[in-house]
Amino acid sequence: MAAVKRNLLKIFPLVNDDFRIHIIRGGEEVILDSYDENVATELSSIITLGDSYKKLIARVPNYYPLYRNDLVESRKSYKCPLTLTDNEGASHEYELEVEGWIGTYKTTRGRKAEVSDFPDNFISLYANNKMGEFNILPIVGQNKLNEVYVVGQLFVDLFEKSELPDMSLSNRQGYKSDDPRYIAVISFVRETLLPDILKKREKFADITKSEKKKKKLEEIKNDEAKFRQSVESFKGKTAQCIIAAIGGQDRQNEMTDIVNTAINENMPELGIKSQIDNNKKKILISHTYNDKPLADIVFQMLLHNNVPAEDIIYTNCDDEICRIPEGVSIYDYLRNFFVESYSTQKIYVLFITSENTQRAWGAMAEIGAAWITQVDNKIFNIPPFTPKHPLNDEATWHSTERDEHGTLSMSKLNADVFCQKIEHVCDQINYTKRTREENKTYLSTLVAIR
Known part of the structure; x- marks a missing residue:
């Protein structure tokens, strides 16, 4: 049931309180009533397009508050003018508008729970709240390793404007690649949107590595401080024990110096610094x-x-x-x-x-x-x-x-x-x-x- 839910959400992500999907098998029932708000909690970065999708930013976890503005961004919807020929053969000026969001997962580990699961990295196109193409990532991407983190939903209502020619493929699972509307959207995603979100993913990865480095450096410093303290304590107690054993209290300062010098000269023989040195x-x-x-x-x-x-x-x-x-x-x-x-x-x-x-x-x-x-x-x-x-x-x-x-x-x-x-x-x-x-x-x- 969990696999069915995951895969249906990728096909019908527009579920909400007004449009729910009920999955019933025997005595089991699962209700699908939200997608983008849930997936936002799994992201490390996001770019939203249009006012309707700004709210998703609040759902993205704030892993690094100092770099929040580098990782999440709200933009106006993308608009560009197009000259198109309608069904009657007349040319008109139209405004193509792209709304939606694109983001990157924090991690892909454990996301594909079943071999039969649909891909988690995809950019889907919708028109009038209907999916027109599940994944344009293979078309707009360059097969880079970090593209496995990308996920997004883009909404372009001009794709289904009734007065314009139908641009859907015969199987209704994609669009005609030579249509000017499709070319404009692909160009925008390939040249601007995808590179911008990948930069944010790289920034997140750099910050994460940097934080790990800082943590390791702090551990080294703490180990050094603890070791220094334990060695000083060892030297002091050893000197006291030797002085007490040989009755040298009347020459305590001199004896302490002798013992400390001997310990310092022979410290490498103990081999107790190897752990700190290796770090x-x-x-x-x-x-x-x-x-x-x-x-x-x-x-x-x-x-x-x-x-x-x-x-x-x-x-x-x-x-x-x-x-x-x-x-x-x-x-x-x-x-x-x-x-x-x-x-x-x-x-x-x-x-x-x-x-x-x-x-x-x-x-x-x-x-x-x-x-x-x-x-x-x-x-x-x-x-x-x-x-x-x-x-x-x-x-x-x-x-x-x-x-x-x-x-x-x-x-x-x-x-x-x-x-x-x-x-x-x-x-x-x-x-x-x-x-x-x-x-x-x-x-x-x-x-x-x-």
Whole structure:
């Protein structure tokens, strides 16, 4: 009965208090009396067209109040003028009006309960409150993955204006694709409405990922704080017990310092930081936006050497998982990884340097933080810039040439040095690196080697 109800609602979604459908089988009875208001509670975003559908916005859950206006939107009905020929062969000006709504589900998990269920992602067309075409999504969409979240109902009464030619197909399950009215609606949905709702779906997905990142970051900070507190308590109690056992109360301060020093030196032997270390980012790609092309090459080479994207901080990465969580200050975020703590794992910094570096406050701040905390780092430089202190200017750095058009290239020697540095980072942080030949071959697909 539940499957029958779900599928009938997709065919007859205009049920209400005045038009109900009763499903009766034996002693069972199910009444269908509403659709769009119920489905709205399952959405993450919505765009309504026309005053009659504004009320649906209130039914969409407010998952992220700060971003509410980005996820739900009420618009006026879409109108456009058309010149059409009536049944008598005369041409007249008409106004095509589209009302209704389009939205995206929060999730598709568990929605298709039965194999025989009709699709949940569809955009239906109606005229005079009658369904004319169940799903135009295959026509207006581009078969993108996130289109599985889309659902909508659009109402175009001009489709069934009696003085105009009948545009319904002979089976009454669609419309003639060459009718100007149909072409206008398809064009509006394909070029405007569908792209707009998919942007809202992407925004919802980005916010959700960001919130998860923030939660994980907060968990790391809390774990660090709890661990710090427990270690300090352990050190204090241990020192007291040792002093009491050997009768060293008259030298309490001196003995406490000796015990604390011994504990600090041997903390890594305990292996009790592994859980916190495993939750921390491992690599920071420090760069300016103008040097993103070289930073992208470094990022791709890390991935090629089995470094997970989630272990990397890369603020201008095309992959959202590496960027700073939305709504979090970049400096607050980085401070959690640069700060000295009981953690045995410090972040490894890969500096992308050029003439742009000394003009970028963010990049200079990262260089200073790395120097203060003495973290390991590598330099990938673009001449004519010369790395200077506090960068490790005594170590050999890699050089990539950039011409006046912004095209990057490197010599065979520097290509080898590039691969050597990437492989060394992998060795230091225990990733399974590729062979030198494999790395040089892959690098040649990312940049010209001359």
